[in-house]
Amino acid sequence: MDISLVAGLLALGAAVGFAAGMLGIGGGMLLVPFMTMILTAKQFPHEHIVHMAIATSLATIMFTSISSVRAHHARGAVLWNVVKLLAPGILIGSWIGPWIGAQLNSSALALSFAVFVAFSATQMLLDKKPAAARNLPAAPGMFAAGGGIGVLAGLVGAGGGFVSVPFMTWCNVKIHNAVATSAALGFPIALAGTLSNVYFGMREANLPSGSLGFIYLPALLVIALASVMTAPLGARTAHKLPVKTLKKVFAVMLYSLAGYMLYKSFN
Template sequence: MMDIGLILALLAMGAFGGFAAGLLGIGGGMVLVPFITMIFTARGIAPELTIHMAIATSLATILFTSLSSVRAHHKHGAVLWPVVKMLAPGILVGSWIGPWIGKQMNAPVLAAFFGVFVAFSATQMLIGKKPAAARALPGTAGMFATGGVIGTLSGIVGAGGGFVSVPFMTWCGVRIHNAVATSAALGFPIALSGTISNIYFGWGEAGLPEYSLGFIYLPALAIIALASVSMAPLGARTAHKMPVRQLQRVFAVILYSLATYMFWKAAH
């Protein structure tokens, strides 16, 4: 059983991740994975499993947080459902493959890969520059391939894919509000396929703690999802009342710190 200190830590982490997701329109995975890794390490889970489990557990939380986010965006008519339908098939394939690729990486390589991804995302947030519209959305084959790339990256790092899908859609002439809303809708198929993949490829793995389902640690999933879903709407409301650009810069610094921790983890 989990002690009260661990429960409180997971609640605080889930609340912070959910608030940040609602406030800044990012997936909680970039915040959650390093913190879950720290907690799993402190709990004595085998070092070769901590990052795999942190990524899998983080990805599974998006099943719940994406539904909350999509509902709000859909009420404003901002989700481009035809775009979702075109990207979803490739995303489902890529999100299944991503965890398999992650499983082939040893823990230090996976930690370093995640660190690079977070540092890139932090830089993107710090600069705050959106790509200029350069072309229209591609055809069916191009959207399938793009969805595959988004899904694979998301499956490897346990994130919702927004830092890939939003710039892509903006580059293709989609308005930023529609791109963010549509990206939120894409989080569910990413999380669904990636979660099933993490259960499948983690099934029977030696050294997994009790109450694990494949690479997913169910107690942590339940607590983090509860806190994240509760706080995401508050973050979204706050976004309309505060200078989000300054908050993005502060959050970018936090992400750099988390990336540094993952690089440190990769070296030890």
């Protein structure tokens, strides 16, 4: 990789790590659009660009999740009982998501990303108050919810926070706990999704050197190095922000990225 590419990926990794810690989103919502821009500028094979951006994003989340969840756990914010109930479904769904993505072309995949992210941003921005009696579902419902979160996260290369945070707040989980718990859920999502992207990507031809399946290893190394250093800072920032501010930051960022991926789906 040339110096300009390394510098760009380091800056991206730092921003992704901070966002992962602050918003519990794993960083994929930031990483996928910017990775798509970088790979496009470097003239990677057009038919693989979005797939590689998504796969590399998921692999990176394995590192950002561990870093950010340690900071949240130190504050006692992670609801580990919720993690245990959602994780089995998430593992299965996160394997299926990349398989679905492998059947889609880059334009369809980019459009899917934009739609899912815009929906999540709208839910967060509207800030509708859940019914006072609404709680998280029982174990079967949590397994199903985890499966849905995993499929969507694996499909669009995110840590699942764009679904799991709105889901938990809808069930009366406090936003700071939802963000922290979502950070913990990022690891099983990323692990299953990464293995799935390696498996399905190994069948593809015309992938650039340095690829492991759909994962671009040089970018993974640089981004992970930077992101694990800034994720704890993002986590500390999250606990200093008021709830409404945190939700607005989350929503505005997601709208911006959805707009870019919508543009990419038509170009």
